[in-house]
Amino acid sequence: MEADYVIVGAGSAGCVLANRLSADPANRVLLLEAGPPDDALSLKIPSAMAANLAGRKHNWAFDGEPEPRLGGRRVRHDRGKTLGGSSSINGMVYIRGHAADYDGWRQMDCAGWGYADVLPYFKRAETFEGGADAFRGGAGPLHVSLPRPLHPLSAAFLKAGAEAGYGASDDINGYRQEGFALLNRTIRGGERWSAARAYLRPASGRPNLTVRPEVLALRVEIEDGRAVGVAFRDAAGGCRRATACKEVVLSAGAVGSPHLLMLSGIGPAAHLQAHGIVPIADRPGVGANLNDHPDFVVKIACKQPVTLWPDTRWPRKGLVGLRWLLRRDGVCASNHFDVVACLRSGKEVAYPDLQFTLAPIATAPDSWDPLEMHAFQIHVGLMRAHSRGSLRLTDGDPLSAPKIRANYLDDPRDGDRLRRGVRLVRRLVDMPAFGSYRGKEIFPGAEVQSDAQLDAALRAGLGTQWHLSCTAKMGPASDPTAVVDPAGRVYGVAGLRVVDASIMPEVVNGNTNGPTIMIAEKLSDAILGKPPLPQESPAVWDGPIEGLDEEGETAP
């Protein structure tokens, strides 16, 4: 088996690359994916996220290592395992991050990655159903839509923000990120719009593109310092090799790509040797610098019978399902995150570091089952955490899952900011807008007030927003912890790139699917030797912090 480009992983990034690289019929492209095709109905229904996560067919479902600051609790790290990768099982929230995130990348010596550089690629990727403008795309494969109609609890959330003194944004991915806004979603015509739907399906008829699902890449084959192919296990369990005449591109995600690099001899030399792997390039940054967005959920009883709970029970469950099957609309056509607030946790913070989203239903502890009552929940996402984790080999067997430790709350600033976030949720829910809905706080519970009590609640309840990233970070050649250069080329091995969420130098203050697709759009040009799109620098909002209480603080 031979191709010009062998891409490992048909996830958010891999699907973009497969499309863009095979657009020229002269390029032979082979895409290897460990998971099965994405033809299951549950992968199309936006509201079926829980069903996809409950199974193992389309989900790697890695068990994290015991988290030292969470009392040794393990957090499960779901990752997509099908065409579309994590974009086929994710929450469909589309938030790019703040302009300052990308300017931060440029300041970390990642030339060509400032906001003015990446904005044209976000636009090229996107068709925004709200209309194209200086920030939004109008002709790209990735369809991004707005929630319609707005759930009454979502409307209350927006109103509560205004009552608490916060500003609103009319486009969270446009001029102003900070404030209260409608969410954007990767949903089109009532169906999940994964990277496979957006990019792979339109290219699937090309004779120069071969897609091989259900094959597990085992390692990159390297000869004389150059990547020449990929060893993989086919669906029947046989070991085979794909030869790359031009390049091997790893797009196996923030877990899969650093894992494959280490299995191939690229990583911290002593760690590789300890597992019987001969080091080819000693890169201590492989598997280091793991970033994530921790997530904490406040659950509140709802006095009005407006939540989605009845729709999760028979016979209504059957009726809403039937409506989706017949018309692709109604409850099942939504991810149920209508609204968002991107806010600063404190006056010392330069731009938003907390993300709040409301779901008009609440789930039972450690479960995807709904609470058997009318209730809603507000997620507090810490979008610029200071703690860093790691990904390490369990052993040298490519079939063994790697060890993932996010080190949540390792940096005390993270707990401090999350506590402020929980207090801010309470302040919002206390606003008149929630007056007719507000019941008692179910979790963590109104009695949980002191820092020590809130810390205990964080230890018990903190989870992930599933934004693992930065485990093969890009950076300049002078940085020994950088794994790839700003064109995604792996330091120390020719003919090998990493193009996915793992190359972010620092996670953005947004949700990682859109940014990963942008990364792949941009690096597809680099791989093809095309010049980057011209910079675009529309002005972005730069106002003062809002929503301060009478004491001039962000939360009581």
Ligand SMILES: Cc1cc2nc3c(=O)[nH]c(=O)nc-3n(C[C@H](O)[C@H](O)[C@H](O)COP(=O)(O)OP(=O)(O)OC[C@H]3O[C@@H](n4cnc5c(N)ncnc54)[C@H](O)[C@@H]3O)c2cc1C
């Ligand atoms: C449950 C969940 C909810 C999320 N919610 C959101 C959200 O609402 N909004 C948002 O923006 N982001 C969300 N994310 C994050 C976002 O989807 C990911 O950051 C993004 O999809 C990562 O893209 P990627 O290309 O780096 O990796 P992935 O999309 O994960 O793709 C990697 C692919 O490589 C394959 N692979 C791995 N190892 C191998 C191997 N050895 N051989 C062959 N194939 C291999 C995998 O099976 C997978 O298909 C969520 C993620 C999850 C898991």
